[in-house]
Amino acid sequence: MIRIHAVTRRFGEVTALDGVSLEIEEGEFFALLGPSGCGKTTLLRVLAGFEAPDSGTVALDGQDLLGVPAHRRPVNLMFQSYALFPHMNVEKNIAYGLAREGLARAEIGERVAAVLATVGLTAQARRRPHQLSGGQRQRVALARAIVKRPRVLLLDEPLSALDKQVRAEMQLELKRLQHQVGITFLVVTHDQEEAMSLADRIAVLDRGRVQQVDTPVDLYRHPRGRFVAGFVGANNVFSGRLLPSGGLDVPGVGVLPAPAGDTAGLVGVRPESIRLAAGDADASLHGAVVDISYFGGSSRIAVTIPGLDRPVLLTVPGPATVTSGARVALSWDPESAVLIETTGDTP
Amino acid sequence: MARRGKTAGGPHVRARLVLLGPGLSYLAVLLLLPLALLIGYTVFRRGRFGGIAYEDGSTGENFARITDPLYADVLTGSLRIAAVTTLLALLLGYPTAYAISRLPGRWRTVALVLVVLPFWTNFLIRTYAWIVLLSSRGVVNSALTGMGLIDRPLKLLYTEPAVVLGLLYAYLPLMVLPLYSAIERVDPRLLEASADLGARPARTFWSVTLPHTLPGVLTGCVFVFVPSLGNFVVPELLGGGHTVMVGNLIRDQFLTARDWPFGSVLALALMAFLVLLLMAQAWAGRRLGGR
Amino acid sequence: MRRATLLPLWLTYVFLYTPVVVLVVMSFNRSDSPYEWSGFSTAWYGTLAGDDEVLRGLANTLIVAAGATALSTVLGTLLAVGLARHASRSRLLPALSVLPAVLPDIVLAIGLLAFYSLVSATLGLHSVLLAHTVFGLAFVTAVVRTRIAHVDPSLEEASRDLGAGEATTFLRITLPTLAPGIVAGALLTFTLSLDEFVIAFFTAGPKDPTLPIVIYSMIRFGVTPEINALATLLLAVSFTMVIAAQRVSRLTEAL
Secondary structure, X not given: OEEEEEEEEEXXXXXXEEEEEEEEOXXXXXXXXXXXXXXXXXXXXXXXOOOOOOEEEEEEOOEEOOOOOHHHOOEEEEOOOOOOOOOOOHHHHHHHHHHHOOOOHHHHHHHHHHHHHHHOOHHHOOOOHHHOOHHXXXXXXXXXXXXXXXXXXXEEOOOOOOOHHHHHHHHHHHHHHHHHHOOEEEEEEOOHHHHHHHOOEEEEEEOOEEEEEEOHHHHHHOOEOHHHHHHOOOOEEEEEEEOOOXXXXXXXXXXXXXXXXXXXXXXXXXXHHOEEOOOHHHOOEEEEEEEEEEOOOEEEEEEEOOOOOOOEEEEEEOOOOOOOOOEEEXXXXXXXXXXXXXXXXXX | OOOOOOOOOOXXXXXXXXXXXXXXXXXXXXXXXXXXXXXXXXXXXEOEOEOEEHHHOOOOHHHHHOOOHHHHHHHHHHHHHHHHHHHHHHHHHHHHHHHHXXXXXXXXXXXXXXXXXXXXXXXXXXXXXXXXXXXXXXXXXXXXXXXXXXOOOOOOOOOHHHHHHHHHHHHHHHHHHXXXXXXXXXXXXXXXXXXXXXXXXXXXXXXXXXXXXXXXXXXXXXXXXXXXXXXXXXXXHHHOOOOOOHHHHHHHHXXXXXXXXXXXXXXXXXXXXXXXXXXXXXXXXXXXXXX | XXXXXXXXXXXXXXXXXXHHHHHHHHHOEOOOOOOOOOOEOOHHHHHXXXXXXXXXXXXXXXXHHHXXXXXXXXXXXXXXXXXXXXXXXXXXXXHHHHHHHXXXXXXXXXXXXXXXXXXXXXXXXXXXXXXXXXXXXXXXXXXXXXXXXXOOOHHHHHHHXXXXXXXXXXXXXXXXXXXXXXXXXXXXXXXXXXXXXXXXXXXXXXXXXXXXXXXXXXXXXXXXXXXXXXXHHHHHHHHHHHHHHHHHHHXXXXX
């Protein structure tokens, strides 16, 4: 439905978007994920109409979108700051967009009432923004955008301003809402947990370039490139040479469990796949525990290994059975080591 | 307000013209052009019946006239009066602002409003009130005579101190406000830390409060010095013919003597002092900014 | 609080209010000499009310103040929005917009006199009005710019995103959110114009003096006790306006 092709945007010496191409399907919940400065917000603003790219095309339903000014695009944006009009109450805020379409008052009233019910704010209709809580304000911002029935709803870091508790609730809300109204959602976020839990598909961006586009599961299980491997979920990345008999030969460390292969490459092993070895024969790495973080349901243990510049992380259920400083041995199954594909421009 | 560069579509140039055009054009015509005229006048001679004698060609004699002791005295006298006024305003204003900052919350606003309130009455009438107070049959003299402290009335009016007093009265609130603002902004934790380390209140004041409020002091001094320097009402009403300041000279040249070129030179001198003062304030502000 | 700390404050108040008290008291003095008391009387207020010159001066002052405020508010608001949107990185333009407020009033006064002479304009209320607008513009621009800095910059984008064009956004979103700043700037300009003497003195015609010019003549060329009554009235008006302004600012703080 949306076709973004080779979009580039530079600000002075900084290249915010570098030949970005994406396709977004109708009815999808799509996420743009990346660290700050990766260009995701710029791309969002290009779609909304507040930035014009230096080159490239964007088409919506097959028709050029860039030539259409922001106020006429069938695209609506939910701002990170919500941008609710302070001098209008909730109802008028929501009705604002409909009034611009020249609809009859009766119809506006009906649609506003309906969307208020959808987001659960019927009782707050006459309140002003400063009288609402953060979560309520966000729902008003959402309602204001949805009521216009756009082809695409853009959301700029929708959950970043909320407390952890409210955030969890809003995540469910957003997914439910998206299914209910059937609009294509495009979320921009730097929080990979948020992206993973909300989206049907995720595009990971770094420094203006698309690194990988996949479903959350595929993104996690088969990351492409060192950046994605390290950004989406915690990961242990080893660099070495794959052996035809199986295993990754890491200079200065030894042969680590890995699938068979022939080339030099990167291999990623997720912390939950690593375990404390039962005996020496089982072990692939030996080192000392340097940090333990307890999360209630699980613990993350960091182990320094001679020859590696970063500690290896492993996750165990419940509290850790070892203490800081203890000497431990680690191992994992060869199939748990995932070869990280590298293509031309993903280092 | 949207500050980004290019936006998709939209007549950007038209918006810029509509917004910036009227205001800037107005200022160009009614501010920059007049100032340019003044600067231009300085190199011409006055015409026989006032106006400008362009046909005489340009000359530097207007600038030379400033060095004439008559006028140089007025300039240095003006600087002196403005400086004394500023100093007195600082000496009275700083402790006042400090006192206000030590009052409990509600009272602070009331105290500030009371300081500013006289400022909102008419400037001329406030100056006139001092005539009533200081004249030879005025309130002060009558009181002193009545109490038997003096035999003959003191000459208080139409003296330089009277002018200083009038200027001080007019502009004191302009010193108190920025000072209060600066004092109030000093992090109270710094003061607590100082006391905690054993310093007595006086020491804390000199070592902590005063240095941190110096930018406010500079602002207050500029706010008092500038209008004092260019003032002509106070020297005229309270100084009689004896105390003449730059403002009076300029007014005379423009309205009475009709020597606009020379008047413009005087105005330029006034502006030059102003620019120097502002540059000094900016420089000092940068040096203190490191705190 | 130690008494010594408060002493300078009391000193300042005595200094600031003694002349005011003298004027107020004298306004009720039956005698026409400011130097002796001969009984309580409100006669001078009556004289004031009947003084044509004062009344005309007051009318002129109000006309000038209202006109200058209106013009300054329109030009200043547009300029403030323009500076924020199109000149946020410029240092020259904001400095230019604030220049009239920094310049000594006498320099501005003679400059405008020179300008009016250049265009051979006849002087009258209109010349004072235009002159007052020069500094009024500066103050409105400064106050509105401060307000803009506190407003969410996304509001205008949100308006456009929802389908409003530039003009609609400006009228329905920009102006209402800037309203407290615009009102404050307008009030400030009005107050400054009411009391302004120096610029008016140089740019007013011989036939239409403003109230400060009338007061100046009264002081220079023959003091009558009417002045005390006028001073007391102006003080009362200022007092009321300051209280009113406080109330208004507390109301608009909600926005």
